[in-house]
Amino acid sequence: MAANSKYALITGATSGIGYELAKLLAQDQYHLIIVARHPAELSARAAEFKQQYGVDVITLEQDLAKPEGPFKVYEAVKAQGVNVEVLVNNAGQGQYGQFVDTDIDRELEIVDLNIKAYLVLTKLFLKDMVTRNAGKILMVSSIGGELPGPWQAVYHATKAFVSTFTEAIQNEIKDTDVTITKLLPGVTDTDFFNKADMEEAKMVKEGSKADPAEVARDGYQALMAGKAEIISGLKNKVMVAASKLMPDSLVAENMQQQAKPSGQ
Template sequence: MTSTAKYALVTGGTVGIGYELAKIFAQNGYNLILVARDQTELDQCAAEFRQQHGVEVVTFAKDLFQRQAPFEVCEEVKARGLQVDVLVNNAGQGQYGEFVDTDINRELDIVQLNIGAYITFTKHFLQEMVARNQGKILMVSSIGGELPGPLQSVYHATKAFVSTFTEAIQNEVKETDVTITKLLPGPTATDFFQKADMENAKMIKEGDLADPAKVAQDGYEALMAGKLEIISGFKNKAMVAASKLMPDSMVAENMHQQSKPSEE
């Protein structure tokens, strides 16, 4: 692999959809910049991608709950003279439970991770991409951004932010050769629900969770085609379409029923 290979920066690139996206980029000859909290997991992924695909892998162990962490990554990427050709904003977490009961500090961390880090990385790398009139950004959002989410109120709201933010900057850069793609998965078989402490929710216990590799493939193909949006999975497309025809209060009630703890 020559040094002229492009670089893709993936946040949350060691697990779930982020890992599967990183793998697809490596398979397609992209060098990788992986950002995640756990250095051991980063080292394992880096060794795997180097060995199997012969690509360069740079890792940054950063806790994106910390406001300064994305700035530090941007500075270190610049210091190493690396050009980010593709940015994948993927790292995200949620919290399960009624808003009156949930932990406000964890929620503010989630806002920082799901919104703050997305804004910071996008601002930095979009400026560089627009300056050279070349680059791609994949925003991993969620169908949750299209639907009110009782028992996951803050998570769904962060994804609603990602959706409208993405749509606005897509419009701003439409005269350039930079493309920004929004990926909307539904419930997917990752460690998201474990971290959110919602394994017992009805939609998880009784639902049909998507394969993260399939979600990643859908996202990669849409990104490469320069599409504005991809909803991964027919069922999710149907759900979002149906929700647009119903009053928000009815959508919220349906989501509440699906998110309740499953009857044993």
Template sequence: MTDYKKYALITGATSGIGLELAKLFAQDNYNLVIVARDQSELDATASQLSTYGIKVVTLAKDLFVRDEAFSIYDEVKAQGIEIDVLVNNAGQGAYGLFQDNDIEKELKIIDLNIASTIILTKAFLKDMVARNGGKILNLASIAGTVPGPWQAVYHGTKAFVLSFTEALRSEVKDTEITVTALLPGATDTDFFNKAGMTESKAVQDKASLSDPADVAKDGYEALMAGKDKVVSGFKNKVQVALGNVTPDTMLADQMKSQQEPLNK
């Protein structure tokens, strides 16, 4: 097995968009550090990705826990690995009315979607700044561009990720580091099951869900082209464009009707 110089670290890499991104990096001869909670799933994914002739390092980490997010950098450095590309892909939602949802679950969503992104970005960005090179891809969402009743905390976290990514990009614009935000819409992954929103009107039409491979390709190409952000999918581009000229109160009401349960 050839040990290529470049490494990409991808969180949430065993399924969905993260797995499809891992395949694209592997095809371009990047070694991989893949992060997820389940070691058996990591092992199966590593076996799949190793067929591309690259090295795959697995890290079983629970990114709902801040200390585990912090430990990733130290473990990577201990193995003598330099991360050229950081992909903050792991994320999860919590479906339901804010007044009814479990606060501990929502705080964990904030730790996963926001805190782990900040922790990993700060750690690896410092190395990128020191060598004046690197790429960061953050998974935002078109959810971050609109208020999201029935997913108020999730939409809020993705708004943070988008704002954070754009600000960080401006801070490093005079370097050889690029920072890109990927904004998918509803995608055919396990997200809705994990969020407990399978009864939502928004996910009943399976044909309307994006293919995670298509989303990953859009994000990968935008990252490699050094773009600031990319909205994946024509329908989602139209939705974001219309959202830019629609009052937030109206957007919130529209989103509420789309995301409420079928029996409402």
């Protein structure tokens, strides 16, 4: 591997927004380090990226919800002797239902994946980037991080962490050449809602879903331009702007109406 080769690490890279971001990076001749839990999916995507774009692909089979998962990813990258020029924190999951009814063990897994994995990977790779005074990080968050989320209370709360965490470290590194970009999609046509058992929610069943390729393109352009934040989609921009003018209780009630099971 050439010492001057550009490498990008993408978590959750085998489907949805992460897969589309990996394609965009490969098109720009970034070699890829793709992280996911399922070896067959990793192998299939690696073969696809190599064949289509002629880039090197390192696959890391790792469960980022496990305490040691993010640390093992960093150790594996260091063992390969490559520098990560772009880090894409994308892997995330949710759980649908009222908080009094949902599974606490599942929710703790979601906290570990959506918060702890972002925190650990960002810290480890950001330290290297600041030392080199070069690098870019994309935090795939959600407009949910800007809004209280009945029926998805824990997921929205994890994304609120990502939002304020990102804004704080953006300020801390503002005098370096490293940039961190926050991508805020809305409802997107991915497997997220199936995994979250959320397909009956009104916003999913009756609403329009964004194309993950368009969301990825928005995020990628903002990342490359070094922008602090991009809300993907006009409807989502309007929703976030309007929510800042309303009392939180009213925003929560609006979200409750959109999130509750269709037909209720």
